[in-house]
Amino acid sequence: MNRQNDGPGAPGLIYLDNGATSFPKPDEVYRFMDEFYRRFGVNPGRSGYDLCIESGDLVETTRRQLCAFFGGSDPNRLVFGYNATDALNLAIFGLLEAGDHAVTTHLEHNSSLRPLWHLEQRGVAVDWVDFDGRGYIDPDEVIARLRPHTRAVVINHGSNVIGTVQPVAPIGAACRARGIPLVLDVSQTAGMIPLDVEALGAGVICFTGHKSLMGPMGTGGMYVHESVELRQTRAGGTGVRSAQRHHLEEYPYRMEYGTPNLPGIAGLHAGVKWVQQQGVAAIHRFELDLWRRLRDGLRDIDGVVLHCADDDGSGERISVLSFNVPGLVAADVGTMLDVDHGIACRTGLHCAPMVHEHLGTDRIHGSVRFGLGPLNTAAQVDTAVAAVAEIAALARR
Ligand SMILES: Cc1ncc(COP(=O)(O)O)c(C=O)c1O
Structure with missing residues (x-):
């Protein structure tokens, strides 16, 4: 992707809330x-x-x-x-x-x-x-x-x-x-x-x-x-x-x-x-590559629960990924990602309460959601995975 946007936003911020709105814009x-x-x-x-x-x-x-x-x-x-x-x-x-x-x-x-x-x-x-x-x-x-x-x-x-x-x-x-x-x-x-x-x-x-x-x-x-x-x-x-x-x-x-x-x-x-x-198909390919990297990284973390993240190629998908860290409510994970790691994400019910009723996550105040965008990078995804690993390790103690 044509990434010319390292400037806007808080310095060093890793913005993974593109499901809410894409930021920054080109x-x-x-x-x-x-x-x-x-x-x-x-x-x-x-x-x-x-x-x-x-x-x-x-x-x-x-x-x-x-x-x-x-x-x-x-x-x-x-x-x-x-x-x-x-x-x-x-x-x-x-x-x-x-x-x-x-x-x-x-x-x-x-x-x-x-x-x-x-x-x-x-x-x-x-x-x-x-x-x-x-x-x-x-x-x-x-x-x-x-x-x-x-x-x-x-x-x-x-x-x-x-x-x-x-x-x-x-x-x-x-x-x-x-x-x-x-x-x-x-x-x-x-x-x-x-x-x-x-x-x-x-x-x-x-x-x-x-x-x-x-x-x-x-x-x-x-x-x-x-x-x-x-x-x-x-x-x-x-x-x-x-x-x-x-x-x-x-x-x-x-x-x-x-x-x-x-x-x-x-x-x-x-x-x-x-x-x-850029081409919509190229954007989709790029974001799905990042999404798989994120999914594989999070899947390897002991205890982290990913929601509907199977990707056997039989269904289409977009680059948002929801998960929970056992022992922590989603909002606390979001705060730790923000305050301790400089990562912006979305937590809660994401305005889709029936999905959470189905997943059972309505009872634990929803999930954490990473939403990837065309201006994100593999390095940012790796940082996010490492941050969740650290948070999950703290929760296990
Ligand atoms: C699936 C879906 N529908 C509708 C909306 C509402 O979009 P807007 O807030 O721009 O009206 C959103 C935004 O989060 C969405 O993700």
Whole structure:
């Protein structure tokens, strides 16, 4: 990987919390955000003067860039929001209402779980599919739950806790055949593994910009396939046809509300460009090499429990790894990694409580999670393994 980022962050910090957000970003992202926002930071597409046209052009260029990135065919159906949570809310509330049925999994993040739990209280029936011991759902089990009144299937493509990537293509094909939108949460996989809306059979792809797409926080959105219509659950300014009393029906306005995050979209544009220059497949290969090094190192430490870290090549995965050190709660391990070793990681339930209920780690306040990124190095991984070995030895005393 093109690693030009040893500067930002605390000196000497080893940042292994890329599952939460990628950090640091490639230099190009910081530079382009700053330059673009200084020169063209006016409300995009709202007026006819040159600066406004320039800022609007960047939004449309990024729309086309991301549409192509996800294999979409209509850039207008690539809509910008503020993160994956925002997109998942628009998709889930835009598809389901009382009397409908939905299918989802125990691997979901709270950004899907909470909207679905909310709707369950209001007359939507939800079927929950569990994952197996290796961390994968069985596509046939999801397909078997589809009903005539199923209006959405909601699946987290890549687990932010155990890193398994779900085999969604057969589910997508079954959903497309029945006219059911597959809402795919690609928060963890976009920019990490190649994605194609047609190959996946997705109805709505919900993405966040600040993880492996290398953009800033406050960016994200969705690609809505031509076969899917989302009900509007918000209304507001669009900058066009302002006299109209109802929100515009056509995409992208249909799902965009108010002034967009222009500096964020500029950063996202630069982040996706960087990812495309490196190549998503090359990034995935690089991160999985680091992940195996980390997994093998941690596996050799007496007592350390790794969660769903088998890698026999039969399932896809991303580069997050969760583990526990017996005798210590995850938060204490996180503090020791931070204070004694200068390593930043994530601890707790990672906003995915049902995964922990399945693993039994809900009773011990969750797990420790290392999330690797394209700017990490083998030396950093080795330091992290040595640090966990030291912590585990202390816990055994
Ligand atoms: C699988 C998954 N879904 C959704 C989200 C929510 O992303 P955001 O906080 O950017 O909305 C995350 C972030 O951690 C995630 O890992």
